[in-house]
Amino acid sequence: MSLLQVDDIYGGYGNADILHGVSMHIEPQEIVSIIGPNGAGKSTVMKAVFGLLKVRQGRILFNNKDITRRRPDQIVHLGICYVPQEFNVFPSLTVHENLEMGAFIRKDSYSEQLDHVYELFPPLKDKRGQSAGHLSGGQRQMVAIGRALMLNPSLLLLDEPSAGLSPLFIEQIFERVLEINKSGVGILMVEQNAKQALSFSHRGYILSMGGNRFEDSAENLLNNREVAEMFLGG
Amino acid sequence: MDWGCFVIEFLQVIIYGIVLGCIISLGAIGVSLIFGILRFAHFAHGDMMSLGAYFGLVGVVSLQLPMYAVFPLAMGATALVAAALDRSIYRWLRSSTPIIMLISSVGAALMLRSAIQVVWGPDNKIYEAGIKLPYIFYGLRIKPDQLNIIFGTAVLVVLLHLFLHKTRMGKAMRALSDNMDLAQVTGINTERVIFWTWMIAAAMAAAGGIFLGIDTRLNPIMGWRILLPVFAAAIAGGIGNLYGAVLGGLLIGIVQELSTMVISPAYKPAVAFAIMVLMLVFRPTGILGGKE
Numbered sequence: 266m267s268l269l270q271v272d273d274i275y276g277g278y279g280n281a282d283i284l285h286g287v288s289m290h291i292e293p294q295e296i297v298s299i300i301g302p303n304g305a306g307k308s309t310v311m312k313a314v315f316g317l318l319k320v321r322q323g324r325i326l327f328n329n330k331d332i333t334r335r336r337p338d339q340i341v342h343l344g345i346c347y348v349p350q351e352f353n354v355f356p357s358l359t360v361h362e363n364l365e366m367g368a369f370i371r372k373d374s375y376s377e378q379l380d381h382v383y384e385l386f387p388p389l390k391d392k393r394g395q396s397a398g399h400l401s402g403g404q405r406q407m408v409a410i411g412r413a414l415m416l417n418p419s420l421l422l423l424d425e426p427s428a429g430l431s432p433l434f435i436e437q438i439f440e441r442v443l444e445i446n447k448s449g450v451g452i453l454m455v456e457q458n459a460k461q462a463l464s465f466s467h468r469g470y471i472l473s474m475g476g477n478r479f480e481d482s483a484e485n486l487l488n489n490r491e492v493a494e495m496f497l498g499g
Numbered sequence: 500m501d502w503g504c505f506v507i508e509f510l511q512v513i514i515y516g517i518v519l520g521c522i523i524s525l526g527a528i529g530v531s532l533i534f535g536i537l538r539f540a541h542f543a544h545g546d547m548m549s550l551g552a553y554f555g556l557v558g559v560v561s562l563q564l565p566m567y568a569v570f571p572l573a574m575g576a577t578a579l580v581a582a583a584l585d586r587s588i589y590r591w592l593r594s595s596t597p598i599i600m601l602i603s604s605v606g607a608a609l610m611l612r613s614a615i616q617v618v619w620g621p622d623n624k625i626y627e628a629g630i631k632l633p634y635i636f637y638g639l640r641i642k643p644d645q646l647n648i649i650f651g652t653a654v655l656v657v658l659l660h661l662f663l664h665k666t667r668m669g670k671a672m673r674a675l676s677d678n679m680d681l682a683q684v685t686g687i688n689t690e691r692v693i694f695w696t697w698m699i700a701a702a703m704a705a706a707g708g709i710f711l712g713i714d715t716r717l718n719p720i721m722g723w724r725i726l727l728p729v730f731a732a733a734i735a736g737g738i739g740n741l742y743g744a745v746l747g748g749l750l751i752g753i754v755q756e757l758s759t760m761v762i763s764p765a766y767k768p769a770v771a772f773a774i775m776v777l778m779l780v781f782r783p784t785g786i787l788g789g790k791e
Contacts, residue, residue: 315684341686349684355677358670366674369667370686412685 266329268293268420268451269314269345274323274333276313282321283309285475291420296442296452298483300459300496301472307455308350310472311422314453315347316340327420341370346413350424350455353409356398360389363397363408367415375415382411385441403434407441414445421445423454427461439465459497463487471496507638512756518645518714520752521652525707526729527736527744528659529700535676535739536696537593539600543584544704545726546611549719551577551705552712553619559626566626570651573709574702580611581701582694590690608723615719624717648710655706656745659699663741668695676739727768728755731775737785746786750774 267290277283283306291297299307312318314325316337324333332340337347346367355363364382368375383390386407392400397408406426413421426442427435435458443465446452456462463469463483471479471492479492486492526548533541554576558569584607592600633640663669671692675682683689711721732751736743751771758770778785 317684337684338686338688341684347684349681352678352681355674355681357677358673362670362673365667365670366682366685366687369671370688416686 267291267326268295268328269453270326271310271314272324272326274310274313274320274325276318276320276322277309278318283475284313286323287313287472287475287477288323289470289477289480291451291453293419293451294446294449295468296446296454296466298459298462298466298469299453299455299472300457300462300469301478302496304474305472306475307472308424309475311347311424311453311455315345315422338370341416344416344419345422346416346418346420347422348409348413348424348426350428354397354400354405354412357396359394360397360400360408361393363412364389364415367412371416378415378417382414385414385444386411401434403430403437406430406434406438410438410441410445414450418450420451420453423452425455425457427456427458435461460487463497508760509757511639512760513753514639514641514645516753516756517749518648518752519756520732520749521648522707522710522714522748523725523728523732523752524745524748525652525655525703525710526725527732527748528656528741529704530729530733531736531738531740531744532672532676532696532700534733536672536679536693537589537600539597539604540730541700542601542604542726543608543611544700545722545724545729546608546615547577547581547701547704547722548708548711548725548729549615549717549722550580550611551701551708552717552721553615553708554705555709555712556619556624556626556717566647570706570709574705577705577708578698578701581697585694585697612719612723619717619719621719624712626712626717644713648714651706651710655703656741659703659741662699668692672696672699724768727775728752728771731771731778734775735778735785737787740785740787743785743787750786 269291271287271289273286273288274284275282275286287306287310299310301307309318313320316335320333324331326332327343327345332343355366358366364379368378388404389407389411392404397405400408410426423442426438430438439461442452454462463486466483469481469483469486470477471486479486481489526544530541530544551573554573555569558564558572564572588603588607589600592603631643633642663673671687672695674687675689675692679689708722711725728751732747733744735750736745736747751774754774755767755770758767
């Protein structure tokens with residue numbers, strides 16, 4: 266049974282479809298990257314999964330449960346958390362309060378999860394009392410991912426986690442993503458740094474013009490000459 | 500007039516300004532909270548202050564309650580009215596544009612004012628008859644009521660601060676004010692937070708309305724008249740910023756009162772308006788920096 270299964274979905278923001286029949290699946294504890302040129306619909310697929318846009322046709326299953334057309338606040342309860350690409354922290358809240366907001370819907374004690382996030386991102390522990398808006402881009406990304414981890418999700422959706430970061434921070438963030446995955450969280454990630462993302466993913470999907478173009482193991486995609494020439498920059 | 504007299508007179512006017520500023524602040528806090536989250540200027544806020552003042556009148560005159568018991572009652576009742584307004588009107592317009600929200604709030608303002616007139620009549624009313632002697636410190640006069648207004652406002656601002664920073668709901672309110680979309684994807688029930696925002700904003704307005712009734716007198720148009728200074732204060736302080744609203748309120752209150760030393764008191768609203776325009780031209784994000 267797949268963790269997430271996307272079956273031939275069509276949809277977009279207004280009346281015009283951006284996705285024209287996208288299918289994909291993520292197995293438990295996999296890291297799957299979605300890559301492709303700008304405007305291919307990469308982030309749109311992720312938003313469709315998370316209920317942020319209208320899916321006109323097709324269906325989305327999470328743990329075999331149909332979640333097509335559910336609202337984000339319902340989907341969060343099922344164990345999928347989403348980290349948007351931009352504006353992904355609450356700038357006037359402190360680091361600690363951002364993480365608390367991540368656990369907003371939890372009725373049980375989340376202090377263990379909080380410790381876990383601080384262990385995963387040690388720089389955050391020193392900055393816990395600081396406003397998230399005053400952090401560097403890399404640290405802000407840590408807060409954003411940490412916030413999404415507070416619900417202990419089984420699937421994490423990351424929209425371009427490396428966008429706008431310096432190479433040093435990109436590497437740090439990817440290392441953390443790998444570690445989160447090792448603790449048992451499935452990861453679906455959209456990335457511009459395609460080669461680097463595929464280098465630690467299990468599988469990848471290449472989208473173009475709102476549809477599937479290639480899908481294969483990350484290793485095969487990296488070795489595929491056509492893919493390399495067209496999508497990985499030679 | 501000699502120099503010493505002038506200083507006393509000046510300080511006396513500052514005291515009046517602080518009292519007025521406290522009242523304006525309590526209104527501005529609500530306007531600012533609502534703008535921070537729903538991104539529209541709530542024109543019915545002044546009339547919500549009037550409504551609070553009249554609920555206070557029910558407590559004082561009809562129920563014969565002591566003043567400290569009147570506050571929670573009037574604040575709670577006004578909060579319920581605000582919640583009902585949101586459920587019946589504003590909620591349905593949430594996905595429309597801010598200008599439609601604004602115009603609908605002008606409609607709500609008229610409704611509230613008319614309702615007050617129907618129930619309590621158009622005449623001036625007062626909480627208590629009789630004159631209380633002011634305390635005199637070094638020639639400065641301050642009435643017990645005025646001290647209560649300053650003290651009461653300080654207590655409410657501290658309580659609101661604690662609510663916003665120490666409670667789960669308060670933090671969620673700040674989160675929504677920062678980024679509504681992110682709050683939604685985090686799983687926060689935004690409708691519930693908006694509901695609480697209305698209740699808190701209205702409760703603060705009610706307290707401000709009662710203070711205004713204590714400081715002057717009650718009439719159905721009292722809130723509409725103070726709306727302009729309230730907006731000016733929210734903008735001057737940096738809209739969406741609680742502490743800015745308090746600072747802005749004090750600024751507007753003090754400058755309005757000081758202006759009476761040189762121009763006719765009839766121009767007080769014009770002074771508030773002038774400050775608002777100056778702020779918008781020279782520092783649109785307000786003293787403490789707020790939202791665009």
